[in-house]
Amino acid sequence: MVHELTSPPKAAPGDKVAVLSPSFAAPGFAPALHEQAMRRLADLTGLVPVEFPTTRRLGASAADRAADLNAAFADPEIRAVLATVGGDDQITVIGHLDPALVRADPKPFLGYSDNTNLLAWLWNQGVSGFYGGSTQVHLGAGPEVDDVHLRSLRAALLTGERLEITEPGESEDFGKDWKDPAALTEHGEREATEPWTWAGPSRAVTGRTWGGCAEVVQWILTAGRFATDPAVVEGGVLLLETSEELIPALELGRIIRSLGERGVLAAVDAVVVARPPTTSFEVSRTAAERAAKRAEQCDAAIDMVQRYNPDAVMVVGVPFGHTRPQWILPYGGTVTVDGARRKVWADYS
Incomplete structure (x- = not known):
């Protein structure tokens, strides 16, 4: 009865990636940190970050946050989805998601903490993801991106190698x-x-x-x-x-x-x-x-x-x-x- 899972294809430099706030809209709380994260994401991966309506909207409803997730998974130009940060109410978002969209075009999702909800839901749909990678915490903050984070970020999004x-x-x-x-x-x-x-x-x-x-x-x-x-x-x-x-x-x-x-x-x-x-x-x-x-x-x-x-x-x-x-x-x-x-x-x- 082992669960069958699909590994979504990797993105390539120049591809668009969605940067969403399925839980807390940290970019609306600390926009300077978010903007630094977006610059670093583009510079270090060659990918093009794309925001959606609730990425910076504090207090967005569960339905609206789910609508952004559905739109990102449905958009053929979006080749990965990254969470800005966690929170504590993503469990209310899950019921609004459309499983047919992620099954039709599987894409890597990166997040942790409250994003365990979304990762587990994707796992139920037969799509694997990656635990970690919140942009606000690990890309935006500090003097630079930590080496181990950057290597695993690039592996998850672009290269797909095996790392110790x-x-x-x-x-x-x-x-x-x-x-x-x-x-x-x-x-x-x-x-x-x-x-x-x-x-x-x-x-x-x-x-x-x-x-x-x-x-x-x-x-x-x-x-x-x-x-x-x-x-x-x-x-x-x-x-x-x-x-x-x-x-x-x-x-x-x-x-x-x-x-x-x-x-x-x-x-x-x-x-x-x-x-x-x-x-x-x-x-x-x-x-x-x-x-x-x-x-x-x-x-x-x-x-x-x-x-x-x-x-x-x-x-x-x-x-x-x-x-x-x-x-x-x-x-x-x-x-x-x-x-x-x-x-x-x-x-x-």
Whole structure:
């Protein structure tokens, strides 16, 4: 019962790509950051970013945001769709989407966080996408685009090669305030990262990915927007990460437990958990406190997965999701998790 997925064709320099706000219209809140992101996207990829009516419209209705998604997927000149940022209500947009449009002309979609909703919906339609790549966060902010982000962005949109997912050695939980001009030229507070934590058997697993932001995955399951039979992810790789809301390790463990009871953990062969954010504009912690919070989440994830599937290969701390530098990862494409060599590869074809 493994779910069949189509990998959309790559764009080519000169092609148009839609830049949309399926959740929060960050470009309307911080237009200077958005405009820098659009310049960088064009300069670094050769693609032509195209905005739609709600890209900058704060407070746009779910129906209007869905209309822009439908229009982008229907337009033959648009060859990929990128989200500006996440949010918290994209679940209300999904019911307005037209599945016939994405099936007729599959296109890569890039986003993370609340965009887990749209990625999972596309996965249900048989179309793979990419987890990561919000323009406002990873293209617009800072003095330049991080190397690992740029390499995976180009692979996802243009080249389709297989890349080893490596540790860049530094990380930030959040950047400068978007209203601060320094957000255009400076990183946020970065610190050295720890080695990834591995668990489970020393073997290599290659499988198609599913999952995303743990909080949003929980919403998707509650709304009944995942297949009845978890065998559709048989032999796959589960991706899990947590958001800037900084949920406690206990809550992450409960979400993973629900996936275990749902049968998802028993079906997959590998689980990849991201390095979690531990601070925000509202929450400050010392370096020791941040490390302790990351360790708590790591322990909770490993403990709960191993209760349901001790044969799953696990790695915790991979830099995707709510962190910078960020690797964009295939969603519905294939990832290799090698517990023997302690390496991860992603296939962007």
